[in-house]
Amino acid sequence: MSNAEVLPLLETADQGVEPCCPPLTERAMTAEEAETAARMFKALGDPVRLRLFSAVASHKGGEACVCDISDVGVSQPTVSHHLKKLKEAGLLTSERRGTWVYYRVEPSVLAAMGRLLVAPAAV
Amino acid sequence: MSNAEVLPLLETADQGVEPCCPPLTERAMTAEEAETAARMFKALGDPVRLRLFSAVASHKGGEACVCDISDVGVSQPTVSHHLKKLKEAGLLTSERRGTWVYYRVEPSVLAAMGRLLVAPAAV
Numbered sequence: 001m002s003n004a005e006v007l008p009l010l011e012t013a014d015q016g017v018e019p020c021c022p023p024l025t026e027r028a029m030t031a032e033e034a035e036t037a038a039r040m041f042k043a044l045g046d047p048v049r050l051r052l053f054s055a056v057a058s059h060k061g062g063e064a065c066v067c068d069i070s071d072v073g074v075s076q077p078t079v080s081h082h083l084k085k086l087k088e089a090g091l092l093t094s095e096r097r098g099t100w101v102y103y104r105v106e107p108s109v110l111a112a113m114g115r116l117l118v119a120p121a122a123v
Numbered sequence: 124m125s126n127a128e129v130l131p132l133l134e135t136a137d138q139g140v141e142p143c144c145p146p147l148t149e150r151a152m153t154a155e156e157a158e159t160a161a162r163m164f165k166a167l168g169d170p171v172r173l174r175l176f177s178a179v180a181s182h183k184g185g186e187a188c189v190c191d192i193s194d195v196g197v198s199q200p201t202v203s204h205h206l207k208k209l210k211e212a213g214l215l216t217s218e219r220r221g222t223w224v225y226y227r228v229e230p231s232v233l234a235a236m237g238r239l240l241v242a243p244a245a246v
Contacts, residue, residue, distance in 0.1 A: 041167035
């Protein structure tokens, strides 16, 4: 079972997902947009969390369990804590299969965050 | 005078600038890469800072002074404090002209951060 429907940066649409916010260069964000997007940036604003996020994102098949990504120099409980934070921020989804919980990056979340950071075509 | 040369996510090259880090989905980041990139994400992980950043990024001519972007519901000293933090993180450059300090987003920084968040072509 996926929990993609609770991702805060996205709204489900018939043709897929749409990001909450325009590119940062397009117009000043509203307070509500900034609250949503800042939560996701903050989740990536910790070096260990960022390494874990990239470890999940780059893992074979696009998903990983704690057992796969324990080589970032912190204990397994700390890894689990950070993965939970990333999940709470809407950056990862999770699914329990047997003994392990598998984490996956929703590509549409990456795309939505990437869209925020699009540089203008001409300044 | 520009301070673009101190931007931590970028390395100056003959043909322009290169981002420090591969897309998050390409491989697990090293500790050093994660330190650099996390600093920038953390700077955007505050709603007020994110609004200020988007206000500068979307302002006419791609730059703004404190006098231009004081409508985010915090005092001018607080605005200045947050702009300083964004500058320290390498997201903004600044230039004093007369009375005011003007802030500018380096488009290549946006591009470098956006590249980090590129979703894989096929998962």
